[in-house]
Amino acid sequence: MDKQKGKIIHFPKLKERLVEKGLERLQAKKYKEALSLLQEAYELDSTDADVELGIVLCLLELGKLEQAKERCYKILQEGKGDYFQILQIYLSILIHLQQYEEVIMTIQAVLEESDNMDPAFRQNLINLLHFSTKMSDQTSIDIKREEATRLVQLLLQSDDTTEHMNIIKQLEKEDIDSVLPILKQYLADEKNNPLTKTMILQLLISKRISERIVVKKFGDTLTIIPSELDENMQSDFASEVLHILEKQLGIESPSLYNLAESIWLRYLYILYPFIPKSEANRQWAAVLHITACKYQGVKINKKNIAELYGVSYEQIQPLCQSIWEIEEISRF
Known part of the structure; x- marks a missing residue:
């Protein structure tokens, strides 16, 4: 220096x-x-x-x-x-x-x-x-697969149906091939949430999944291929029941009819891909009438309501129980 x-x-x-x-x-x-x-x-x-x-x-x-x-x-x-x-x-x-x-x-x-x-x-x-x-x-495919795996793990760890809905919505944007075996296991386990199962099935349909899938709900088992499911079958039956119901309840109380319609569509959504017996359409119309009244606190004679549809109350009691149980599930 x-x-x-x-x-x-x-x-x-x-x-x-x-x-x-x-x-x-x-x-x-x-x-x-x-x-x-x-x-x-x-x-x-x-x-x-x-x-x-x-x-x-x-x-x-x-x-x-x-x-x-x-x-x-x-x-x-x-x-x-x-x-x-x-x-x-x-x-x-x-x-x-x-x-x-x-x-x-x-x-x-x-x-x-x-x-x-x-x-x-x-x-x-x-x-x-x-x-x-x-x-x-x-790399893009790998990233999507990693994200799909992360989302499915979140789904399995949660009991919150609203969270399940959000997760499945996100899975719509991902490649689900790598997590398909996990989703199949979920659908085949009777203990899992039936509402979540329907949302998963809708996801598999949108992804055009062509594999055989076992679905267990409410003690019943069905093997389906999502890409081949015909949703019109359930839709046609739903319309038949609502048509019968509208003739009776739609005139008497439009607000009760609208409530009954919502209950019916929720029931079918949670039941999916299973379909109620088509020959029982009048019975189901009576059940929906009674259930809507129960919801609104309207005092009725259940036997009289059943008779309006040409059925007995004894015939529809199990159906009333079934629809009420599913209504409990749908409250999330």
Whole structure:
């Protein structure tokens, strides 16, 4: 240090000696020592592309990939050194980081802008572009599968039907192939929530799942193929019952009819994919009339209501119990 002028006096050719030692350490795979020496050299001369490239290689070998990426990108932007050599290193860093979208964008830009490129190097870039596109697609699929697995685990851990609804809504956007075996197990377990089972079935239908699925609800078992389910069967039966009910209750009390209709549609939704016996449509109309009155606190003679539909109260008692049990389930 020159105390009078306050300046640092460097040894002659200090930078060259640091670079030489740094590159020797790099070749000897002593990357930490090499990095320290090359960084000292860079502080003396920040314009030397070889020094910067040496630093990038050290960072890469030390696993400091993000730092290596940033430094290499800076060299490319400043136009230092052998552009195509540095580009190759930059692309290899991106691949190490599995940042395939950036690889794709970089190669596409280079292919569009560079006319004077060695044909062999151009072909290498094209091959790398194809590889990165394939890996990008696969990475996207893997991410969706991981998210689907996470969501299904949340579903299994929760007893909250509202949360189940939100989770299944999110699963609509994901690839569910990897979690299909878990969903199938859920549907086949009698103990699981029947409302959630219906929501899962709707999901499988929307995904056009063509595998055989066993569904257990309310002591019954059914094997179905979601992509082949005919929802019109249940819809036709539902309409028949409502038509009978409307003739009687729709005129007497439109508000009660609307309530009965809601109860009926909820019942069928939770029962799905099972369908009530179609020959019992008048019985079900009577049950819905009675249930709607019970909900509203309307005092009625149940036997008289049954007779309005040409059935006996004894016939519909089990159905009344069934629909009330499912109403309890639907309150979430």
